[in-house]
Amino acid sequence: MSRESSASTSTSRAADPVVRVRGLTKRYADRNAVDGIDFDIERGETFALLGPNGAGKSTTIEILEGYRRRTGGEVSVLGVDPSRGRLDWRSRLGIVLQSSGEPATGTVRQELRHRASFYPNPRDVDQTIAAVGLDEKADTRVGRLSGGQQRRLDVALGVIGRPELLFLDEPTTGFDPEARRQFWRLIRELSAEGTSILLTTHYLDEAAQLASRAGVIAGGRMRALGPLDELGGAAARVPIVRWRDAAGTLHEQRTERPAGLVAHLQSELARDAAAGSSARAATELEPRGLEVVRPSLEDIYLQLIAEVEREDAAAVSPGAPGEADTGSDADTDTTDPEEVLA
Numbered sequence: 001m002s003r004e005s006s007a008s009t010s011t012s013r014a015a016d017p018v019v020r021v022r023g024l025t026k027r028y029a030d031r032n033a034v035d036g037i038d039f040d041i042e043r044g045e046t047f048a049l050l051g052p053n054g055a056g057k058s059t060t061i062e063i064l065e066g067y068r069r070r071t072g073g074e075v076s077v078l079g080v081d082p083s084r085g086r087l088d089w090r091s092r093l094g095i096v097l098q099s100s101g102e103p104a105t106g107t108v109r110q111e112l113r114h115r116a117s118f119y120p121n122p123r124d125v126d127q128t129i130a131a132v133g134l135d136e137k138a139d140t141r142v143g144r145l146s147g148g149q150q151r152r153l154d155v156a157l158g159v160i161g162r163p164e165l166l167f168l169d170e171p172t173t174g175f176d177p178e179a180r181r182q183f184w185r186l187i188r189e190l191s192a193e194g195t196s197i198l199l200t201t202h203y204l205d206e207a208a209q210l211a212s213r214a215g216v217i218a219g220g221r222m223r224a225l226g227p228l229d230e231l232g233g234a235a236a237r238v239p240i241v242r243w244r245d246a247a248g249t250l251h252e253q254r255t256e257r258p259a260g261l262v263a264h265l266q267s268e269l270a271r272d273a274a275a276g277s278s279a280r281a282a283t284e285l286e287p288r289g290l291e292v293v294r295p296s297l298e299d300i301y302l303q304l305i306a307e308v309e310r311e312d313a314a315a316v317s318p319g320a321p322g323e324a325d326t327g328s329d330a331d332t333d334t335t336d337p338e339e340v341l342a
């Protein structure tokens with residue numbers, strides 16, 4: 001299918017989500033790695049799937065990409081069940097996997113030209129090389145790239161076909177800070193062009209920079225879902241004031257009125273100073289180590305995961321073998337070679 005015809009299909013179904021997942025499960029041995037999750041990704045949206053190691057993110061993404069069979073539930077990606085997705089459907093997807101499969105033998109430019117030849121309306125090869133910052137390596141053999149440069153090439157290969165939906169599974173692992181910012185610019189450009197994006201990342205600042213909505217998975221279940229600035233609820237966003245007392249003990253208090261608390265701390269210091277015999281320098285009237293912080297997405301996420309872990313631990317009855325105890329069996333790779341779909 002040409003990009004034009006796929007675009008007209010999209011227009012006619014503009015209100016349909018590009019990804020629709022209902023009750024998705026994936027069972028390995030005796031444990032559900034994905035345990036009944038629901039979420040949608042709207043057209044043009046960048047959605048972040050967050051969660052700790054082993055949460056079920058890659059399993060979910062691989063099912064959406066059509067690389068892994070699901071055990072149960074309904075999945076639709078660009079209007080198609082991925083387990084039945086054909087080549088024309090696949091050509092509308094861009095995929096940046098966690099690890100780059102077979103080592104390539106050609107140069108950066110050759111590999112991108114080759115990949116571009118599979119798509120009806122690919123991006124310009126040299127512009128894409130520039131967008132991922134590989135201009136100086138365009139004629140270098142892929143095997144001679146550094147780990148971070150190889151990852152940039154993975155991203156370039158993922159976007160070269162001008163995908164309608166781009167899967168980015170931990171795309172910036174190994175990037176230096178400058179390369180990450182360059183990558184963010186590229187993703188914002190793709191998003192502005194209308195590309196829908198599913199991103200998994202362990203860098204919460206990356207999710208905050210790129211995504212508008214997120215789902216947090218832990219233990220295969222969706223624990224929070226919604227706009228990034230609402231994740232974890234309003235209580236999780238209350239500012240934190242930190243300071244040290246005269247003995248050096250660290251104090252921390254959450255308050256909606258941090259300025260009021262700081263004024264109170266200062267007046268206490270002034271009172272103590274007035275009560276003391278010797279005059280004090282003005283700097284000593286400042287609360288030591290004073291910080292007023294608004295919780296970052298990472299703070300909110302870590303709090304959420306800690307709560308989930310406490311709830312899950314409480315749900316396992318004391319004395320009975322816990323979920324974690326059965327993990328070693330379930331973690332055995334049980335993939336039927338036929339299960340990973342070509």
Ligand SMILES: Nc1ncnc2c1ncn2[C@@H]1O[C@H](COP(=O)(O)OP(=O)(O)OP(=O)(O)O)[C@@H](O)[C@H]1O
Pocket residue numbers: 028029033051052053054055056057058059060330331332333334335
């Ligand atoms: N082929 C397999 N056979 C058995 N268990 C598997 C298989 N693949 C994954 N698992 C298990 O399923 C669970 C979810 O794994 P998954 O790779 O989806 O997690 P993830 O959220 O992507 O983690 P990470 O952030 O580390 O990439 C883990 O407990 C993992 O050990």
